[in-house]
Amino acid sequence: FRSLVAYRARLARDRGYRYLQVDASEDSRPILERLGFTALARTTPFVRPAGLVSERVELQPVPLGLARILAGSESGPAAPRTWAGGYPLPGTQVAARMLIRGAGASGDTADGSVPPWGMFQIVLRETGEVIGDIGFHGPPDPAGTVEIGYGLTEQHRGRGLAGESAVAICALAWSRPAVQRIIAETDQANGPSAGVLLHAGFHDDGAADGM
Numbered sequence: 001f002r003s004l005v006a007y008r009a010r011l012a013r014d015r016g017y018r019y020l021q022v023d024a025s026e027d028s029r030p031i032l033e034r035l036g037f038t039a040l041a042r043t044t045p046f047v048r049p050a051g052l053v054s055e056r057v058e059l060q061p062v063p064l065g066l067a068r069i070l071a072g073s074e075s076g077p078a079a080p081r082t083w084a085g086g087y088p089l090p091g092t093q094v095a096a097r098m099l100i101r102g103a104g105a106s107g108d109t110a111d112g113s114v115p116p117w118g119m120f121q122i123v124l125r126e127t128g129e130v131i132g133d134i135g136f137h138g139p140p141d142p143a144g145t146v147e148i149g150y151g152l153t154e155q156h157r158g159r160g161l162a163g164e165s166a167v168a169i170c171a172l173a174w175s176r177p178a179v180q181r182i183i184a185e186t187d188q189a190n191g192p193s194a195g196v197l198l199h200a201g202f203h204d205d206g207a208a209d210g211m
Helices: 002-014 029-034 064-071 090-106 161-174 191-199
Strands: 057-061 119-124 129-136 145-152 181-183
Touching (some): 002 029, 057 129, 057 161, 064 090, 090 119, 129 161, 145 161, 161 181
Antiparallel strands (some): 119 129, 129 145
């Protein structure tokens, strides 16, 4: 590290620069000071999580390795302590299996792979618990229509968390040029789920096609 900084300092000097700035950790600071650098200020690093972040929830993308665990959760290992009671949901297994089939068709089946039109675990930021999931049913069709689905553990329903998650994933979808339309379906008798979609900006498109 010391040799690299000294080399770059010589290059900067030869090119006529009077000052050279380096961001340094506490470990590298003594090395830089020995090379003649002077501390000007302290900076605060910020890290952007891999998922989507809103006020109360964070949507963490599900890699294929985790999808395989979720798909077989009925007979799989005990749920991690960060998973809320009741998770995975029955719909989680369906979504995970759909994700795995889609990845197999595309040929990208590595455990660490994250399909671009996949699923996300809904994490409650306050506690770090996984309280449900949300995701795409697949990539957009030729007309640019993409469908979303979601599920939340019973004890976390009725607080607007599913609606907040739906708003976040719709924002992600709209940021992608291939998307022209976002749809979702819910049972006519499921008033709370319809409320989630209305909160996210959907409108009723008729009984035959859902919302």
